[in-house]
Each structure stands twice: as structure tokens, then as C-alpha cells.
Amino acid sequence: MTALTVQGLTKSYGAVPVLAGIDLHVPARTFTALLGPSGCGKSTLLRLIAGFADPDTGTIKLGEQTAFADGRSVPPQRRRIGYVPQEGALFPHRTVAANITFGLPRRHRRSGHRLDELLDLVGLDQAIARRFPHELSGGQQQRVALARALAPEPELVLLDEPFSALDTGLREDTRRAVASALRATDATAILVTHDQAEALSLADQVGIMRDGRLAQLDPPATIYRQPHDAHIARFLGDAVLLPAEVTDGAATCALGTLSVRTSNLAGPAEVLIRPEQLLLHRTGSGPTATVQEISYYGHDAAVRLCVQPEGIGVTARLSGIELPEPGSTVRVSVTGDVLAFPRDRA
Known part of the structure; x- marks a missing residue:
């Protein structure tokens, strides 16, 4: 060949x-x-x-x-x-x-x-x-x-x-x-x-x-x-893209302050978070969100959330074994670092 x-x-x-x-x-x-x-x-x-x-x-x-x-x-x-x-x-x-x-x-x-x-x-x-x-x-x-x-x-x-x-x-x-x-x-x-x-x-x-x-x-x-x-992030797989402010390799957004892989970026940005990076907790620290809807696929589920107090909608992808109830309140954390894009490129 x-x-x-x-x-x-x-x-x-x-x-x-x-x-x-x-x-x-x-x-x-x-x-x-x-x-x-x-x-x-x-x-x-x-x-x-x-x-x-x-x-x-x-x-x-x-x-x-x-x-x-x-x-x-x-x-x-x-x-x-x-x-x-x-x-x-x-x-x-x-x-x-x-x-x-x-x-x-x-x-x-x-x-x-x-x-x-x-x-x-x-x-x-x-x-x-x-x-x-x-x-x-x-x-x-x-x-x-x-x-x-x-x-x-x-x-x-x-x-x-x-x-x-x-x-x-x-x-x-x-x-x-x-x-x-x-x-x-x-x-x-x-x-x-x-x-x-x-x-x-x-x-x-x-x-x-x-x-x-x-x-x-x-x-x-x-x-x-x-x-x-x-654009590629949105096209390839599910993507949570949130407005953020990047300073010294960290992005501050509705989900807290997150570590950014793009260290040379500063100022207004969009951060890319994949739904599988979002973790939900019944108690503890972190932003509060309301569970709005759950789409159950068997092996996993898409959980749509409304993050407070901004009211921003995000989707988490979780194992289908144990899921929160619609209408319940959860805490949200992000595992791993995130990618940031200049906001004018979005």
C-alpha cells in the first residue's frame, strides 16, 4: 500500500x-x-x-x-x-x-x-x-x-x-x-x-x-x-462552552476557577469543557445547579443543569447507574484542565 x-x-x-x-x-x-x-x-x-x-x-x-x-x-x-x-x-x-x-x-x-x-x-x-x-x-x-x-x-x-x-x-x-x-x-x-x-x-x-x-x-x-x-469543539462531540476571563493560566467562569491548558492566553475567552468532565455532588463546595432534565441511554445519561446564580445551562454526561432527580439541587465540579479560545474566535 x-x-x-x-x-x-x-x-x-x-x-x-x-x-x-x-x-x-x-x-x-x-x-x-x-x-x-x-x-x-x-x-x-x-x-x-x-x-x-x-x-x-x-x-x-x-x-x-x-x-x-x-x-x-x-x-x-x-x-x-x-x-x-x-x-x-x-x-x-x-x-x-x-x-x-x-x-x-x-x-x-x-x-x-x-x-x-x-x-x-x-x-x-x-x-x-x-x-x-x-x-x-x-x-x-x-x-x-x-x-x-x-x-x-x-x-x-x-x-x-x-x-x-x-x-x-x-x-x-x-x-x-x-x-x-x-x-x-x-x-x-x-x-x-x-x-x-x-x-x-x-x-x-x-x-x-x-x-x-x-x-x-x-x-x-x-x-x-x-x-x-x-467551531471544531462544537462540531466534534458534545461541548460545554462558557464565557470566561483568563489570567495566569486560570479561567474564571460560571463553574469556578479552572486550570487552562493554553497558558499564553489572557483576557476574555471561551472555555471548552466536555460533558464527561462535569461531576455532580449532593453536598460539598462548588457552584450550585438545578437538575432540569435527564436523557437516559442505559449505559450513560445526559443531565441538563441550570447553574446558579447566572442561570447558565450546561449538560453533564454521567454513568447511568446512579442519577439525581429532576428538580433536585446539586453541586458541580470540573475534573481535569480545560481549553480556552479567544472569545472573538467563537
């Missing part, structure tokens, strides 16, 4: 800019997830990498091969890229076996060895090879689509929201199987998704796209704990 390097990539459709200068590096044998709101250019970027359309400017390199530069483009079939679209796009009139082996040389299709290997790789029983796509579940269809993409041993695999049409339980099982198959083949892969949990749990690095640009690219833990700005 090989690395991908994209530099200065732009794309417009008529007078509408879609990509405004994308720089992206995906190391060989790694999994990158791209997150962003609808219309930010995620799928367009994947199509340009695959060669289905050409950028206006910029370069695309697959290892040492230049796939696009100076208006010259290597055709898709010569880029050795596997592509898995949202709906799988299997041939309805072909069996699973014929779908998977479609892009293989005839001698490999006849032997059946590669077919058996790929079915095993994506966690499907050999008997499924004789079925047609309409006889499969959505999760099985996506695994077949991945097996087809992996069959010619591509240099890079692109996945364009392949799990979005699946229900919750099936989506979890399918994405685990897909991630396992990609890692087993040492594939270099890029996943476009709207699912934040999916991106954080599967990827080696996560890219946040906004307004046709890559706003941040970092490992999952870094991008969650240290977003570059308040």
Missing part, C-alpha cells in the same frame, strides 16, 4: 467554490476519516482522488506516482484505487461471486482462490457467493462491496459514507468487520462520514472539513481534546 499526498487542491462548479485549497497527507497503511457538515466538500475530495473528476488546481500523488498535476490526469483505472460508495452499488444481475471478482483477470476469476480469500477477509460465509444482492442484508452488501474494492489489491481504498444507510446494531458490526479487513490487508484508507463516533473509533487520524478547507487533521484523541477553535 502507498501514501496519499494532496496539495493545494481546488474545485469549483461554475461560480460555486467547493474546495478552496486542500492539503492532506495520508501515510501508507493508515486509516483517515474525514468529517464535516453536508456541502463542505468531503465527497468531492474523494471523487477527485479517485479520478472521477479533475481538480481546477493542485496536485494528487499516490506514493511516487503523480495522479494529477498541471491539468494532466491519470485515468481512474490506472490509479489502483478501490472505491466503496454509500449504497455499495453492486450489480443486481450478478451473483456475489461475480460482483467480487468483476475486476480480476480471468484466470483469478476461474480459480476461485481469491474469492474464498476475500469472503473470509470480510467475514462472510462461502455459501453466500451464490446469492444475488437482493438476497443480502444491507450489512452483507457493504461487505461484498468492500471485498470487490479489495479484490485487485488497490494502493488506496476510499469509502464514501458506506454505513449511513444501516441501522445502529448492523452499522456497528459492519464497520468493525470493514476496519478489520482493511487493517488485515495493510490498506491505506480514507473514510468520509457524518458519524463522529465512527470517525473517532476507527481512524488513525481525523480531518475536520469546513467551507472547502481542512480545518484540522490530528489523531482522534488530539482532535477531541485539543480542537483548534470553538
Whole structure:
């Protein structure tokens, strides 16, 4: 497998800019997830990498091969890229076996060895090879689509929201199987998704796209704990953002005086607190809050609070084992340090 390097990539459709200068590096044998709101250019970027359309400017390199530069483009079939679209796009009139082996040389299709290997790789029983796509579940269809993409041993695999049409339980099982198959083949892969949990749990690095640009690219833990700005903090996971005043590495806000990771910031700011950092106590010191509402999810719960005396609303995420009663009064504390952003960047 090989690395991908994209530099200065732009794309417009008529007078509408879609990509405004994308720089992206995906190391060989790694999994990158791209997150962003609808219309930010995620799928367009994947199509340009695959060669289905050409950028206006910029370069695309697959290892040492230049796939696009100076208006010259290597055709898709010569880029050795596997592509898995949202709906799988299997041939309805072909069996699973014929779908998977479609892009293989005839001698490999006849032997059946590669077919058996790929079915095993994506966690499907050999008997499924004789079925047609309409006889499969959505999760099985996506695994077949991945097996087809992996069959010619591509240099890079692109996945364009392949799990979005699946229900919750099936989506979890399918994405685990897909991630396992990609890692087993040492594939270099890029996943476009709207699912934040999916991106954080599967990827080696996560890219946040906004307004046709890559706003941040970092490992999952870094991008969650240290977003570059308040917009990313709000977009990636639940975020409590409170107005604060920062002095000497400490932020004073409605939840008290908190230790700040950004030591070079001073003055008006917004502090980022993740809901799991909020702890509730029946007694003791700390700001007082009224429990307004509880959303129970089984394994955990979102507890919405009104902090007194300011009346600021915040949400804490707690274990679902022992929860306060709606209407009760609790004390609130914050565990760990927080991140602060200049208030005019929010």
C-alpha cells in the first residue's frame, strides 16, 4: 500500500467554490476519516482522488506516482484505487461471486482462490457467493462491496459514507468487520462520514472539513481534546462552552476557577469543557445547579443543569447507574484542565 499526498487542491462548479485549497497527507497503511457538515466538500475530495473528476488546481500523488498535476490526469483505472460508495452499488444481475471478482483477470476469476480469500477477509460465509444482492442484508452488501474494492489489491481504498444507510446494531458490526479487513490487508484508507463516533473509533487520524478547507487533521484523541477553535469543539462531540476571563493560566467562569491548558492566553475567552468532565455532588463546595432534565441511554445519561446564580445551562454526561432527580439541587465540579479560545474566535 502507498501514501496519499494532496496539495493545494481546488474545485469549483461554475461560480460555486467547493474546495478552496486542500492539503492532506495520508501515510501508507493508515486509516483517515474525514468529517464535516453536508456541502463542505468531503465527497468531492474523494471523487477527485479517485479520478472521477479533475481538480481546477493542485496536485494528487499516490506514493511516487503523480495522479494529477498541471491539468494532466491519470485515468481512474490506472490509479489502483478501490472505491466503496454509500449504497455499495453492486450489480443486481450478478451473483456475489461475480460482483467480487468483476475486476480480476480471468484466470483469478476461474480459480476461485481469491474469492474464498476475500469472503473470509470480510467475514462472510462461502455459501453466500451464490446469492444475488437482493438476497443480502444491507450489512452483507457493504461487505461484498468492500471485498470487490479489495479484490485487485488497490494502493488506496476510499469509502464514501458506506454505513449511513444501516441501522445502529448492523452499522456497528459492519464497520468493525470493514476496519478489520482493511487493517488485515495493510490498506491505506480514507473514510468520509457524518458519524463522529465512527470517525473517532476507527481512524488513525481525523480531518475536520469546513467551507472547502481542512480545518484540522490530528489523531482522534488530539482532535477531541485539543480542537483548534470553538467551531471544531462544537462540531466534534458534545461541548460545554462558557464565557470566561483568563489570567495566569486560570479561567474564571460560571463553574469556578479552572486550570487552562493554553497558558499564553489572557483576557476574555471561551472555555471548552466536555460533558464527561462535569461531576455532580449532593453536598460539598462548588457552584450550585438545578437538575432540569435527564436523557437516559442505559449505559450513560445526559443531565441538563441550570447553574446558579447566572442561570447558565450546561449538560453533564454521567454513568447511568446512579442519577439525581429532576428538580433536585446539586453541586458541580470540573475534573481535569480545560481549553480556552479567544472569545472573538467563537
